[in-house]
Amino acid sequence: MEAAGERMNLLLCCLGIAALLRSSLACPRTCTCSIKKNGRLLAECAYKDLQEVPEGLSPNVTILTLSANRISSLWESSFSEVPEVQSLWLGYNQINSIEPGTFAQLVHLKNLDLSHNKIVDFPWKDLRNLSGLQILKMNNNRLARLPRDAFYSLKDLRSLWLNDNDLTTLAEGTFDNLPSLSQLQIFNNPFNCSCKVFWLKKWTENTSVSITKGGSILCVAPSRLKGRAVTDIPDHYCVAPSVQLTYLSNLDNTVMYDGLTLTLHCSVAGNPPPQIRWKIQTSSRSIEINGPNVARNGNILRPELSKQSQEHFLVFKNGTMAIPNFSKDDEGIYTCLAVNDVGTREVSVNVALAGSENPADDLLRNAPQASHLGGRSCYKGDELDPSGAGEKLVIVYHMPRESKSKAGGVSQIWLGTLLLTLGITLCC
Numbered sequence: 001m002e003a004a005g006e007r008m009n010l011l012l013c014c015l016g017i018a019a020l021l022r023s024s025l026a027c028p029r030t031c032t033c034s035i036k037k038n039g040r041l042l043a044e045c046a047y048k049d050l051q052e053v054p055e056g057l058s059p060n061v062t063i064l065t066l067s068a069n070r071i072s073s074l075w076e077s078s079f080s081e082v083p084e085v086q087s088l089w090l091g092y093n094q095i096n097s098i099e100p101g102t103f104a105q106l107v108h109l110k111n112l113d114l115s116h117n118k119i120v121d122f123p124w125k126d127l128r129n130l131s132g133l134q135i136l137k138m139n140n141n142r143l144a145r146l147p148r149d150a151f152y153s154l155k156d157l158r159s160l161w162l163n164d165n166d167l168t169t170l171a172e173g174t175f176d177n178l179p180s181l182s183q184l185q186i187f188n189n190p191f192n193c194s195c196k197v198f199w200l201k202k203w204t205e206n207t208s209v210s211i212t213k214g215g216s217i218l219c220v221a222p223s224r225l226k227g228r229a230v231t232d233i234p235d236h237y238c239v240a241p242s243v244q245l246t247y248l249s250n251l252d253n254t255v256m257y258d259g260l261t262l263t264l265h266c267s268v269a270g271n272p273p274p275q276i277r278w279k280i281q282t283s284s285r286s287i288e289i290n291g292p293n294v295a296r297n298g299n300i301l302r303p304e305l306s307k308q309s310q311e312h313f314l315v316f317k318n319g320t321m322a323i324p325n326f327s328k329d330d331e332g333i334y335t336c337l338a339v340n341d342v343g344t345r346e347v348s349v350n351v352a353l354a355g356s357e358n359p360a361d362d363l364l365r366n367a368p369q370a371s372h373l374g375g376r377s378c379y380k381g382d383e384l385d386p387s388g389a390g391e392k393l394v395i396v397y398h399m400p401r402e403s404k405s406k407a408g409g410v411s412q413i414w415l416g417t418l419l420l421t422l423g424i425t426l427c428c
């Protein structure tokens, strides 16, 4: 009898353990759940024809395999039962819709496999929360766009698979801020090899990241590069802009009747030929002019675009800007930007007016090291002072006594021009 009692106790005890196990092993009918040697809880639900993420998973699941099912949508609540999950395998489904927030709560994720689905839009912001992610597989989907900062918080990301998607371009810097990245797959995407992706060639040449099948990152456009590898884009096709700003003065021995006309000339080089834009920052206003507003014949272009304030600044197609009747109000920072698909360069000059009877006084007072007087001078974008304020150009005008008396009241102004050089090489 005693033995029977003990057996009974044993049985009850075993049942108890089983019940305990069952609760900690809560497992949907279609799945197989098990505790791995390292104590991790594995829920295997692959190859089950599932159309949804199953319910009834233990909150302790750390590995969840749902590969090779027929899941097409993921919702914010799809994985709310498994907040501890570290590895989530969702490859070979039919996922085409992912609600924002689906992954944001899975802060313990280390491995996420979404390969071989039909994903067009992904809630990239969800990745910001996944700072422990090490492996991200999104290959064989239909991704056509990738935000530049999609991966910025993934400090531990080692492996990134984006091959076999519909990416036509990648923004420069997409793979910055990934200190752990060691393997990248981006082949088999229909890259448009405009100079917007030229950075990728330069990056692959210099990075320590192993780029799988780098030679198979092919261009499908433009036609002249079709079939060629991104890494083979000839360097001379894509040349970053260079820019230099010249101050042209014909004032040295000119009598001006109409006030001072300041003329700045911005010359640019690069491939594709850069566009020229101007930014003007005076004490009272900020103006941007993104193209010529005066035709060669002097007619105002695009009058609907040129606000009254802009008409004062005459921007010509050849890179010249003229500011007639330059006044105290026009003092400020004049910036010329050269923009093409490879990048942007800018150069600024800080223009100030100073009135004096003797320009040499001002020159000596303001910049004893000044080495240049009048005529013409230029500033190269490459040598730009990083503070961005621009080098200082001071225009000193003066009215000689004899001219005042001779002209007898007529506003006839003699102009002298002084350039103060502050830590910059003068050229031309």
Ligand SMILES: *[C@@H]1O[C@H](CO)[C@@H](O)[C@H](O)[C@H]1NC(C)=O
Pocket: 023, 024, 025, 058, 059, 060
């Ligand atoms: C989850 O695991 C912890 C120990 O890691 C355990 O105490 C707890 O009972 C488990 N919860 C469930 C619902 O299984």
Ligand SMILES: *[C@@H]1O[C@H](CO)[C@@H](O)[C@H](O)[C@H]1NC(C)=O
Pocket: 101, 104, 105, 107, 129
């Ligand atoms: C991101 O993670 C934090 C915890 O680290 C959590 O509080 C927050 O809710 C998560 N964000 C989202 C959108 O789930």
Ligand SMILES: *[C@@H]1O[C@H](CO)[C@@H](O)[C@H](O)[C@H]1NC(C)=O
Pocket: 192, 193, 194, 196, 221
């Ligand atoms: C490629 O990109 C360039 C520059 O962005 C664009 O002008 C051109 O239309 C694109 N070509 C194709 C085929 O998408």
Ligand SMILES: *[C@@H]1O[C@H](CO)[C@@H](O)[C@H](O)[C@H]1NC(C)=O
Pocket: 206
């Ligand atoms: C190449 O990489 C090194 C560091 O790995 C960096 O200092 C250098 O600026 C890079 N050169 C170019 C051209 O990007």
Ligand SMILES: *[C@@H]1O[C@H](CO)[C@@H](O)[C@H](O)[C@H]1NC(C)=O
Pocket: 265, 296, 297, 316, 318, 319, 320
């Ligand atoms: C640019 O064009 C304007 C108007 O045709 C002309 O006055 C100016 O001298 C030109 N600038 C240069 C540097 O050729």
Ligand SMILES: *[C@@H]1O[C@H](CO)[C@@H](O)[C@H](O)[C@H]1NC(C)=O
Pocket: 258, 259, 324, 325
């Ligand atoms: C400059 O100002 C004078 C009067 O102050 C005016 O007669 C002249 O038309 C102005 N010139 C331009 C180009 O605006």
